[in-house]
Amino acid sequence: MGFFDVITGRRKLKQPAPTDRVFAMSTAAVTLELELGLTSTGQAGIVFQPLATADFDGIVRDMEEVVRGTGDETGTTVKRQDDDFGYRWMVLSDPEFEDVVVGINAVSTALEAGGYGDRILCAVFAFRDEAAKPVYWIYNYKRGAFYPFVPSGGAQQRDNERELRLKAQIGTELPVEVELERWFPLWGIPI
Amino acid sequence: MPRPTSFGRDTGLQLRMTLTMFLLGLLYVGLVVTMFYVGVNGAMIAIIAGGLALFQLFGSDKLALRAMGAREVTPQEAPELHAMIERLCVQADLPKPKIAVANTQMPNAFAIGRSPKSATVCATTGIMDLLTPAELEGVMAHELTHVQNRDVLVMTLASFFATIAAYIMQFGLFFGGGHSGDDDDNPSILVLFAVSFFVYVISFFLMQALSRYREFSADRGAALITGRPSALASALVKISGGMQRIPAKDLRAQGELAAFYIFPPGAGKALGSLFSTHPPMEKRIAALGRLESQLQGNAT
Numbered sequence: 301m302g303f304f305d306v307i308t309g310r311r312k313l314k315q316p317a318p319t320d321r322v323f324a325m326s327t328a329a330v331t332l333e334l335e336l337g338l339t340s341t342g343q344a345g346i347v348f349q350p351l352a353t354a355d356f357d358g359i360v361r362d363m364e365e366v367v368r369g370t371g372d373e374t375g376t377t378v379k380r381q382d383d384d385f386g387y388r389w390m391v392l393s394d395p396e397f398e399d400v401v402v403g404i405n406a407v408s409t410a411l412e413a414g415g416y417g418d419r420i421l422c423a424v425f426a427f428r429d430e431a432a433k434p435v436y437w438i439y440n441y442k443r444g445a446f447y448p449f450v451p452s453g454g455a456q457q458r459d460n461e462r463e464l465r466l467k468a469q470i471g472t473e474l475p476v477e478v479e480l481e482r483w484f485p486l487w488g489i490p491i
Numbered sequence: 492m493p494r495p496t497s498f499g500r501d502t503g504l505q506l507r508m509t510l511t512m513f514l515l516g517l518l519y520v521g522l523v524v525t526m527f528y529v530g531v532n533g534a535m536i537a538i539i540a541g542g543l544a545l546f547q548l549f550g551s552d553k554l555a556l557r558a559m560g561a562r563e564v565t566p567q568e569a570p571e572l573h574a575m576i577e578r579l580c581v582q583a584d585l586p587k588p589k590i591a592v593a594n595t596q597m598p599n600a601f602a603i604g605r606s607p608k609s610a611t612v613c614a615t616t617g618i619m620d621l622l623t624p625a626e627l628e629g630v631m632a633h634e635l636t637h638v639q640n641r642d643v644l645v646m647t648l649a650s651f652f653a654t655i656a657a658y659i660m661q662f663g664l665f666f667g668g669g670h671s672g673d674d675d676d677n678p679s680i681l682v683l684f685a686v687s688f689f690v691y692v693i694s695f696f697l698m699q700a701l702s703r704y705r706e707f708s709a710d711r712g713a714a715l716i717t718g719r720p721s722a723l724a725s726a727l728v729k730i731s732g733g734m735q736r737i738p739a740k741d742l743r744a745q746g747e748l749a750a751f752y753i754f755p756p757g758a759g760k761a762l763g764s765l766f767s768t769h770p771p772m773e774k775r776i777a778a779l780g781r782l783e784s785q786l787q788g789n790a791t
Contacts, residue, residue, distance in 0.1 A: 456574075
């Protein structure tokens with residue numbers, strides 16, 4: 301935000317990062333599985349703010365149709381879910397991890413094409429470690445970066461040590477969020 | 492290419508805000524020129540006022556929180572509030588601020604801190620009881636916009652020379668009478684006092700106007716972040732009702748803090764609109780209504 305924006309209080313929502321860095325997940329998933337013992341659950345979700353307007357409803361409807369249509373070919377199933385905070389989840393499941401990533405990208409592309417790219421919050425990729433505990437990689441669309449999120453059982457507790465270790469282990473395979481204060485937790489992930 | 496975003500620009504508001512700041516700047520230049528012209532210890536006054544402004548910027552956070560009886564809360568203590576603000580931060584592309592809760596029935600919220608990284612957002616228990624989650628989200632987005640617009644910094648800087656002018660006036664009141672013997676300096680000193688007085692009075696009104704414009708733009712920013720202008724409007728209706736119902740006992744620490752409240756304490760009193768830091772509620776709700784119809788009108 302520039303100086304003049306601060307002076308005049310001009311506000312604009314940040315649009316998604318330009319490149320489709322979310323695809324880095326397709327290749328990183330192999331490393332995650334082979335070297336870190338994290339297996340994908342075959343599920344991923346994308347979270348956005350549903351606006352209560354006819355235009356937005358229409359675009360979401362079209363988007364769902366497209367994703368379901370391609371899902372019929374690839375075998376991806378799509379589920380829609382609203383959470384307690386008023387955000388909408390599109391949960392995609394497919395044994396073929398690459399198809400999940402493609403599906404997530406299809407959702408975000410459709411929303412962006414409709415002019416609502418700024419309403420997309422993040423995409424969540426669900427993994428399980430050897431002890432079957434959930435490990436998530438969250439992709440922040442506005443920042444164009446991933447970060448790990450490991451809930452550790454208790455109420456709103458997360459395993460920061462594990463997360464930092466994951467960051468070091470994944471190295472340069474994923475664009476990882478540099479600022480730790482932007483590793484926002486996401487509670488109540490439905491996958 | 493994606494289409495332009497859901498909301499248009501409010502060029503009028505930005506123009507008014509820029510004009511106000513320009514007038515303030517002009518006024519302050521006049522004051523500084525007069526100080527140089529008179530040649531009095533302007534440097535010393537500037538240092539004192541600068542020091543105070545710095546103190547205000549760096550030290551007032553904790554004081555303000557303490558004055559409100561607010562306490563920082565962990566994610567475990569206030570999980571919903573934390574989770575709500577975290578999501579808004581992702582949406583607004585802000586680092587997460589500290590979150591505090593004040594244990595008072597007065598429904599209100601405010602944000603302090605000179606930069607987004609050092610910001611604290613505070614809500615009272617009253618506002619959390621009163622509002623629905625969507626309304627509270629609107630209020631919190633309003634406060635986050637204050638943080639993003641760096642309103643504390645802007646208002647402190649804007650008031651810098653007004654503070655100097657106030658010191659010169661006080662100085663004049665204390666010592667002006669005593670030195671009537673030295674006739675040489677008196678005319679120019681008198682000019683300085685007159686100018687200071689003028690600057691102080693005019694800058695007061697300009698600052699109030701500026702504060703009102705920042706409120707409008709924070710409302711607008713909140714609507715942008717949440718995509719729900721009407722939720723914030725309904726929160727404002729509820730809060731203003733609550734503010735008038737509950738006696739204004741707990742208001743010792745208003746003053747400068749009042750500019751950063753979501754709704755000013757004591758706003759129910761018939762103050763001239765020139766004197767108030769917040770725009771009247773009807774105008775804020777009307778502005779939010781325009782945003783909502785812009786949003787809906789996007790359907791064409």
